[in-house]
Amino acid sequence: DIYYGTSVTSVAVAAHECGHAIQHAKGYVPLNLRSSLVPVVNFASNISWLLIALGFIMRGPFLEIGILLFSASVLFQIITLPVEFNASNRALVQLGDLGIVEGKELSQSRKVLTAAALTYVAAALTSVLQLLRLVAIANRDND
Numbered sequence: 001d002i003y004y005g006t007s008v009t010s011v012a013v014a015a016h017e018c019g020h021a022i023q024h025a026k027g028y029v030p031l032n033l034r035s036s037l038v039p040v041v042n043f044a045s046n047i048s049w050l051l052i053a054l055g056f057i058m059r060g061p062f063l064e065i066g067i068l069l070f071s072a073s074v075l076f077q078i079i080t081l082p083v084e085f086n087a088s089n090r091a092l093v094q095l096g097d098l099g100i101v102e103g104k105e106l107s108q109s110r111k112v113l114t115a116a117a118l119t120y121v122a123a124a125l126t127s128v129l130q131l132l133r134l135v136a137i138a139n140r141d142n143d
Contacts, residue, residue, distance in 0.1 A: 011095070015095050016087050019094070022087075028086065041072050049070075063134075074127045074131050077127050080124070
């Protein structure tokens with residue numbers, strides 16, 4: 001739908017992806033940092049919940065190690081925020097500068113991209129709250 005679509009949403013999302021290509025071409029540091037964390041985060045996210053579950057069942061250091069590994073996922077989501085907002089900003093500039101959308105459509109594109117970015121904010125906030133919850137549980141168990 002995005003590739004073949006002609007709606008404002010399709011154009012805005014496609015431009016956002018082009019924003020990522022521009023980030024890559026310009027060596028955007030947060031994108032490079034996020035990319036370098038992918039292998040670590042993939043490993044950490046796959047094993048963290050297993051260790052957290054083991055920590056609840058068996059005690060020992062499993063819970064703390066699981067929380068530490070889960071923290072890598074939280075860090076990844078936090079680093080993702082500026083990457084996504086920047087890609088959307090670059091998209092809006094390109095859409096306007098190239099005359100792909102104008103006036104009302106540019107405003108609608110901004111709304112679409114803002115809504116999409118807020119999903120990343122919600123995910124990051126949820127992860128931070130989950131991390132705080134796990135830390136509180138671990139601290140309660142240590143008392």
